[in-house]
Amino acid sequence: MSAYITATGRFLPGDPVPNNEIEDYLGSVGRASSALRDRTLDNCGIKTRYYAIDKKQQTVVSNAEMAAEAVRTAVERAGLGGDDIELLTAATTVGDVIAPGFASMVHGELGYGPLEIATAQGICSSGMMALKNAYLQVAIGEKRTAVTVASELASRGLKSSRYEELDSDRGVIPMEAAFLRYMLSDGAGAAVIQDAPAASGISLRIDWITLTSYANTEKTCMFIGTGDSTVVKSWMDYPATADAAADGALHLRQRLTMLPHLVRVGVDEYERLCGMGKFDPEQVTWFPAHYSSERMKTILLDELERRGIWAGRPEMWFSNLTRVGNIGSASIFVILDEMMTEGMIKPGDTLLCMVPESGRFAVSFMHLTAVPAPEAG
Incomplete structure (x- = not known):
């Protein structure tokens, strides 16, 4: 099915x-x-x-x-x-x-x-x-x-x-x-x-989804609920919530120096999946991607080029980050909604979605194929 x-x-x-x-x-x-x-x-x-x-x-x-x-x-x-x-x-x-x-x-x-x-x-x-x-x-x-x-x-x-x-x-x-x-x-x-395509318009068949955690080798990069990425002390270990707040344990933080490494981990995963035959990069129409900044996109594409890995042209990597901001877990859904409602996707198109997470480094990919309504053949 x-x-x-x-x-x-x-x-x-x-x-x-x-x-x-x-x-x-x-x-x-x-x-x-x-x-x-x-x-x-x-x-x-x-x-x-x-x-x-x-x-x-x-x-x-x-x-x-x-x-x-x-x-x-x-x-x-x-x-x-x-x-x-x-x-x-x-x-x-x-x-x-x-x-x-x-x-x-x-x-x-x-x-x-x-x-x-x-x-x-x-x-x-x-x-x-x-x-x-x-x-x-x-x-x-x-x-x-x-x-x-x-x-x-x-x-x-x-x-x-x-x-x-x-x-x-x-x-x-x-x-x-x-x-x-x-x-x-x-x-x-x-x-x-x-379990079946929509009766009209375009549907996206989900071919596969992978989500790989690298927390076994990577340190915590983005976190909330502790004052330090070593997570020695939880916000609930403080005498009172006010003490946790004063120590910064209730503020979302991100170790900026670790972000370039996240890109390398993401490219490692891209290369691994490609090597397994999960997708053919030359057959991908769109690369909808969630990234936190335009600079991260540049670093990502530069790393792919440095390794000699084909990943389409820059304009094939679609994001609406500049217009809607970084919405975290919702970003890839908002990206796909814009692509669907704006008529960017045509029958037969293939999409390789990428969602990296800096939390303790996890990378997700999803392969989609655009299919027409049944009566449209």
């Missing part, structure tokens, strides 16, 4: 926020805030992003609500109703609550009838974890119709009020925490997975 993405949906909160308005929403932190912003934005290439908080730093739509809106759009486009969905898999980095799981909260927002749920927890790769769960269940006939959603609400953890206790005496915050304030965006993306 096969499994197909028959419809997609996305939800991006509010209006796009240009670079010069970031601090109107997030506020300023530290004496070098604007200089850091400009340097970060020059490297990442992001021009606009979306926030689920307003200029008073109040949340206007929850993470689960964004996810539910993306699901509703995808399900409606598939010509389905809520009672047709047998499985909901959901992913996020940080949900609205620690527990219950994110899928439970999204199901509650949707109000759909009883169904199976699964929550995937992680960072960028969690969306692919959730999608693989749905894909496999449909492919083996366990379910006929499933929906996967990934959603991120980073902004409420990046607002200036969250940093007041951190390094307040010196008036600065660590670069590894500060630069993420200008990189991350809010939003959600969803995909309906069914």
Whole structure:
């Protein structure tokens, strides 16, 4: 049996926020805030992003609500109703609550009838974890119709009020925490997975999904819940939550010096899969890719060229990062939604999606083939 993405949906909160308005929403932190912003934005290439908080730093739509809106759009486009969905898999980095799981909260927002749920927890790769769960269940006939959603609400953890206790005496915050304030965006993306192509339009047959962790050899690069990447002390080991916050344990951080190594790990995985015969790079039409900055794309393509590995032309590597920002686990879904709804994909096209995660280094690839509706032949 096969499994197909028959419809997609996305939800991006509010209006796009240009670079010069970031601090109107997030506020300023530290004496070098604007200089850091400009340097970060020059490297990442992001021009606009979306926030689920307003200029008073109040949340206007929850993470689960964004996810539910993306699901509703995808399900409606598939010509389905809520009672047709047998499985909901959901992913996020940080949900609205620690527990219950994110899928439970999204199901509650949707109000759909009883169904199976699964929550995937992680960072960028969690969306692919959730999608693989749905894909496999449909492919083996366990379910006929499933929906996967990934959603991120980073902004409420990046607002200036969250940093007041951190390094307040010196008036600065660590670069590894500060630069993420200008990189991350809010939003959600969803995909309906069914056991047959849609009755009209283009569907994407899921040929395979791989997700490989390199945590056995790699150190933690991106993290939250500890003040140090060695993870010797959890935020729950502090005497009180306020003590954890003051030590920076509740701020998302990323070891910037490790990012170029993530690219090499990603190319290693690309080369390994190609060598296994999982795909022929010369037959790939599109390379939809999630990356955190335009600079990372350049480093990636340079590394492929240095190794003499064919990976298409630069314009075949598609991302909407510059327009929607870095939405973490939701990014690949929002990318595919744009490609599907804008008519970029034609019958017979093949797509090799790439989602690297810097958490403790995991890399996911997905191979898709565009197929027409049955009556279209």
